[in-house]
Amino acid sequence: MKNFYALLHHEIRLQARQKTEWASLLLFFVIVIVLMPFALGPEPEILRRLAPGLIWLAALLMSLLSLDRLFVQDARDGTLDEMLISPLALETIVVAKILAQILVMIAVLVVMAFPAALLLGMEARVLPVLILTFALGVPVLALLGGIAGSVTVALHRNPALLTLLLIPFYIPVLIFAVSACDAAAVGGSAAQPLLFLTALIALILPPSPFIIAAALRHGQG
Amino acid sequence: MNLFSRFAQPAHFIRLARWLIPILALGSVLAFAFGLYYALFASPPDYQQGEMVRIMYVHVPAAWIGMGLYSAMAVAAAVGLVTRHTLADIFCVATAPVGAVFVALCLVTGSLWGKPTWGAWWVWDARLTSVLIMFFLYCGVIALRHSFDDDERGGKASAILLLVGAVNIPIVKFSVDWWHTLHQPASLLRAKGVAIAPEMLRPLLMMGTAYALYAAWLIVLRMQTVLCARAIDCGREEA
Numbered sequence A: 001m002k003n004f005y006a007l008l009h010h011e012i013r014l015q016a017r018q019k020t021e022w023a024s025l026l027l028f029f030v031i032v033i034v035l036m037p038f039a040l041g042p043e044p045e046i047l048r049r050l051a052p053g054l055i056w057l058a059a060l061l062m063s064l065l066s067l068d069r070l071f072v073q074d075a076r077d078g079t080l081d082e083m084l085i086s087p088l089a090l091e092t093i094v095v096a097k098i099l100a101q102i103l104v105m106i107a108v109l110v111v112m113a114f115p116a117a118l119l120l121g122m123e124a125r126v127l128p129v130l131i132l133t134f135a136l137g138v139p140v141l142a143l144l145g146g147i148a149g150s151v152t153v154a155l156h157r158n159p160a161l162l163t164l165l166l167i168p169f170y171i172p173v174l175i176f177a178v179s180a181c182d183a184a185a186v187g188g189s190a191a192q193p194l195l196f197l198t199a200l201i202a203l204i205l206p207p208s209p210f211i212i213a214a215a216l217r218h219g220q221g
Numbered sequence B: 001m002n003l004f005s006r007f008a009q010p011a012h013f014i015r016l017a018r019w020l021i022p023i024l025a026l027g028s029v030l031a032f033a034f035g036l037y038y039a040l041f042a043s044p045p046d047y048q049q050g051e052m053v054r055i056m057y058v059h060v061p062a063a064w065i066g067m068g069l070y071s072a073m074a075v076a077a078a079v080g081l082v083t084r085h086t087l088a089d090i091f092c093v094a095t096a097p098v099g100a101v102f103v104a105l106c107l108v109t110g111s112l113w114g115k116p117t118w119g120a121w122w123v124w125d126a127r128l129t130s131v132l133i134m135f136f137l138y139c140g141v142i143a144l145r146h147s148f149d150d151d152e153r154g155g156k157a158s159a160i161l162l163l164v165g166a167v168n169i170p171i172v173k174f175s176v177d178w179w180h181t182l183h184q185p186a187s188l189l190r191a192k193g194v195a196i197a198p199e200m201l202r203p204l205l206m207m208g209t210a211y212a213l214y215a216a217w218l219i220v221l222r223m224q225t226v227l228c229a230r231a232i233d234c235g236r237e238e239a
Helices: A002-017 A021-040 A044-067 A072-077 A079-085 A090-120 A126-152 A159-185 A191-204 A210-220 B004-007 B010-040 B053-082 B086-116 B126-146 B152-163 B168-178 B200-236
Strands: none
Touching: A002 A021, A002 A210, A002 B200, A021 A044, A044 A090, A044 A126, A044 A159, A044 B086, A072 A079, A079 A090, A079 A210, A079 B200, A090 A210, A090 B168, A126 A159, A126 A191, A126 A210, A126 B152, A159 A191, A159 B126, A159 B152, A210 B152, B010 B053, B010 B086, B010 B200, B053 B086, B053 B152, B053 B168, B053 B200, B086 B126, B086 B152, B086 B200, B126 B168
């Protein structure tokens, strides 16, 4: 457990030091949001109704962009080989890496939710639900991304392939996250979709470290 | 040595395939001849949809086979990952494009059926969406395999993706029960018994048999081709 916390700490610090990469991802997120009124027209009513969906779409695209940083960099500079021969279980290392990614991504998205909500004129009462859906949805995105990233780690960068592999699995997260926000927007209870998001975490969390570790071992073998 | 592992040897399989291919070919041609006759001529039109109901005989079996092949591939992927048997991997290579085409056929015929009966080519119904996702999964499996130069690595990566994607199978099957949407619920495999007129059930089952035999024919033929291609590759490397 001590090793795990040390790893987690190390990974978070690594993520936090990649300031330019996160800055460009943030900029990407904002630009996608800013483009929406041009694509859909500036009517505040339409934008207000669509705001949660648009923000989640931007978050999804952003997470797709940040994915290949999870294992590709490690494979390139040899860290992955170190991970494979380390006395620690590969599963533990994988969980630490992905947890760090999740924490940093949630932090970034929570910060960005405020300006995005402002730009699209989203109602204030939806904001807490939106943040809650980020907290519940991002772990699923990151774990699925980890699986796809580990399966494709031996390949050269091919963002289109990663997108093709991931989008089908991202759809349920998008559905439940947006329906939670929509329920909150009309003043209803968002409990059911939020519970579904939690169920998705419960479904994907137990097997994914083993899947990712197995894929990494096969990829290097 | 039991029967399964006996025929799972590539050499035995080739011998078996030589027998199977003409039998399956003949069987599927005969089944299509009977099935199409009953589906197009010897079955009654629906009292609401009229002749339109005949689209069912090409649409429903395509959905069965598309879904069944994905399930079979998921099982083969699991067997292949555990036992590292080549034939399981070759089954997945051979089946993926066949299954993808059947799912595409299901989507296209469904769309053609939807326009006159529902008034729209496409609706975002749970069943339609989950089948579309299955089509993307097939595409992902094929694309992932072909992005590797090494057959073995590509096979393992796509086997993992196949297993993860198997989550979608129950969603496709039960989407019509979980969400009350436009697509009609199951009328064949359901708890309260078959809910379809016998004179429509007969051509439907015949067409299902024809599709299954045709898919089996294609798959065995493709498996034989892949085995031969790999043997040639091995020979080249040695030479």
